[in-house]
Amino acid sequence: ELERSRERLQIVIDHLAEGLIVTNREGSVLHWNPAAQRMHGIAGLDHGPSLQTVLETMSRFELATLDGEVLPAHQWPMRRLLRGEPVQGVELRVRRLDIDWQRVFRYGGASAQDRSGEALAFLTVIDVTAAKATETELQRHRTHLEELVRQRTQDLAQARDAAEAANRA
Numbered sequence: 001e002l003e004r005s006r007e008r009l010q011i012v013i014d015h016l017a018e019g020l021i022v023t024n025r026e027g028s029v030l031h032w033n034p035a036a037q038r039m040h041g042i043a044g045l046d047h048g049p050s051l052q053t054v055l056e057t058m059s060r061f062e063l064a065t066l067d068g069e070v071l072p073a074h075q076w077p078m079r080r081l082l083r084g085e086p087v088q089g090v091e092l093r094v095r096r097l098d099i100d101w102q103r104v105f106r107y108g109g110a111s112a113q114d115r116s117g118e119a120l121a122f123l124t125v126i127d128v129t130a131a132k133a134t135e136t137e138l139q140r141h142r143t144h145l146e147e148l149v150r151q152r153t154q155d156l157a158q159a160r161d162a163a164e165a166a167n168r169a
Contacts, residue, residue, distance in 0.1 A: 019105075019125030024118060027082055039127050040094075041101055064093045066104070066132075077107040081121040084111055091128060104132045 013020060019036030023029050040061070064070045073079060077087045090107045109123040 019123075019127075021078065021123045021125070023078065023082065023121050023123075025082065025121075027078070030120070036125055039103070039105065039125055041096060041099075060096055060098045062095045062097055064095070066091055066093060068093070077109065078121065078123050081109050081111055081123060086110075087123070091132075103127055103129045105129075 013031070013033050016033060016035055019039045020031065020033040021029060021036050022031040062070055063076055071092070077090055077092075080087050087110075088108045092105055092107065093102060094105050095102045104127075106126045106128045107123060108126075109121065111119060111121045113119050
């Protein structure tokens with residue numbers, strides 16, 4: 001029954017749309033689900049890749065705030081989790097250094113202990129690139145419309161002033 005339960009849990013994790021990365025306290029990756037691999041543009045890591053494999057893989061990336069401020073590695077979401085800091089709804093630009101590739105990810109996660117007392121950190125990853133692009137485009141249109149309204153209001157005020165001046169004359 002325990003084996004069946006583990007198998008079901010593994011199936012669920014492997015089919016999540018969200019990326020999931022699980023590490024122990026030392027930062028050794030215990031699990032890197034297929035969605036997390038796809039989101040990062042990599043594939044073929046087994047469920048428990050070595051720490052060295054993950055470090056080599058992650059060295060291909062740069063993380064930055066949405067304003068473009070590059071984060072030092074100690075401020076990356078997983079590193080923050082390993083220090084016991086909360087990570088919820090953190091949106092970062094993720095850029096591959098080896099190819100022309102950039103995404104916006106929303107990170108969350110927590111630290112917990114299993115029954116034996118082993119500390120685990122799990123990081124969830126959601127690709128919000130399309131939503132951010134839509135949000136940016138919507139803001140651009142909103143700004144353009146506000147400018148049009150401002151210009152039209154100014155034109156109407158000038159026309160009104162000209163009509164009032166003509167009526168007085």
